[in-house]
Amino acid sequence: MSRTLAGHTALSLAVGLIGAGLATIAGLPAAPLIGAAITTSAAAWAGATLAVDTRVRDVGFLIIGLSLGSGFQADILEKAGSWVLSLAILCLSIFATLMIGKWLMQSLAKADRETATLASAPGTMSMAIAMAVEGRGDATRVTVIQSMRLLMLTAILPLALVGTDASMADAAPQPSIDWLHLCLLALAGWVCASLIKRTGFPAALLVGGMAISALAHVFGLVHGTPHPWLQFVGYCLIGSVIGSRFSGITLAAIRREAGSTALIVAVAAIVSAIFALCVSVITQLPIGQIWVAFAPGGVEAMAAIGLAMGFDPAYVAVHHLARISFLTLCLPLVLKR
Template sequence: MPLRKRSEAMALDLRSYLPTLMAGIAGAALAALAGIPAGALIGSTLAVAGVSALGLKVGLPNGLRDLAFATIGVSLGSSVTEDVFGQIGTWGISLSILILSLIVTVLTGRLLLTRIFGLDAQTATLASSPGTMSNAVAIAAEGTGDATAVMFLQLMRLLALVILVPPLAVAFETSEAASGLNQTVMGLPTLFGLLAAALLLGMIGSRLGLPAASLLSGMVVSSAAHAGGIAQGATPAWVIFGAFALTGAVLGARMSRVTLGQIRRYALAGLSTVATALIVSLIFALIAVELTTLSFSQIWIAYAPGGVEAMAAIGLSLGLDPAYVAVHHFARIFALVFIVPIALKL
């Protein structure tokens, strides 16, 4: 690309980055001050989506996106100690129910979209995948199903659940869920080292096609460092706030891809899919509550059919046990990697 065109493209990108960052930070701050559950994430998402609706170009560089996801992953892994590995056995029932809920969510969403809304089976399967949106969209872009429909329905599900899940989880909760929070604060040199390692691994994972690679690498690096005694303490609150604001800005920017034609064509299908997925996750969360001693909000955040990055951020912001959330999102990512291709072949 000639130097002049390259500089013009860079200037255009900067003109979209600045409004996105300003709107995201302002929306995150206002929602947090208002006391909204997961306010930084929700406020940033809605603010950037609103700026986009006004006709301004929005977006963030991939580097900032990956940094935000890696930070959330590091924060989730910061509570993993040697004691946590002993608890994984007690979470076996919860993990088993989670995998069953993922299967039922994909199959019921697929049935709804094919029988009632007339979508083909492959498009319906990818649109019903409850998480790892980037993976579902990538599969559709390669020629499996209708990529436009998959993108819209996944974005609609993601935005609806980011807004609905936190207040519902708080409203349904009757007991204190934050039992495993790390009270000490991690030093900045340690944090920067973990983030650098997470970003490097995330880059490798992305090239290998791993969904949510930066988030997953952050969990892996932080969990290993804390369990091995190399790192101690939780991520500073101001760093987590920044990660939530950036993550919300990324989610809000994704909504700019939605067109009025897509809304008219797929809105009812999207709302029906979200409602069905929510009901399925609620049912299985209630079953898990009866069979375990865990709190409802903690289980439901792990089961909620949103994007992995968004649900992980919500669980962290609500003060739920980060180790529990991290382990379940590990399982959720890998389960969907196997469930979706099998469902596509049915």
């Protein structure tokens, strides 16, 4: 890590930690994630040069992945069988969000077809921005809208879920995994993530950590979750990563795309909420849990929100991984139309 990058990373984490602390004191839901994301975004908008080294970022992803895996129990296969309908409706929700957003961006925001498609993609932000940078649509416009979408959903969704039929307060506290087993899980998760990275699948550290932790919990090799303060660090890191994405994006660009961003976020939130309500009525699962699982934010942020809010981490994680997989296949096909 160069001295410059180390300095930017240290500044990003310091700003994020301050925000996480203030949000925790204020008693906000998913406080470290929301607080870190908002303060680092504000600092970036104010002109601070922020960045989080990928190796540091990956530590946060791994921590959250290990925490998510602790929600997988021996009855996971029985549970997963009841999720088939929910996963099918999720795919319909994703396609509806993408097509409605694309149509509105072209009709109201006067975006070209490729820009409208990539800006409306409900997730896989890195993939959408990468495609735009490679010459598919307006890269600046896609970057601003996708970054603002993730920040707004991260900040607003936990607040909207307060008072729903499942919450962190209802969840029984779990013991902390002892340090030896935690280190072994982290090492195995890192190795698993290295293999996943070769496939090009997003969020490799989160998926790798979750997969190893899930297997260990399902087979009864370990019990409990990573220490609460370690999870706090993971949330803070992810929030800082979200906010640091705005470094180099001018306020003028953000103001210019404010209307388009509000449009995309509203479409994404409303469509996902409608489909989540349908699933809740059919399956009797908690509406809050389903909405987090259907919400079109980044898999790391949405999985972290579900974990922080006390929802079933296995349900949330499986649905977001399915969303990424569906979009990875669907987005290039929609672009070709």
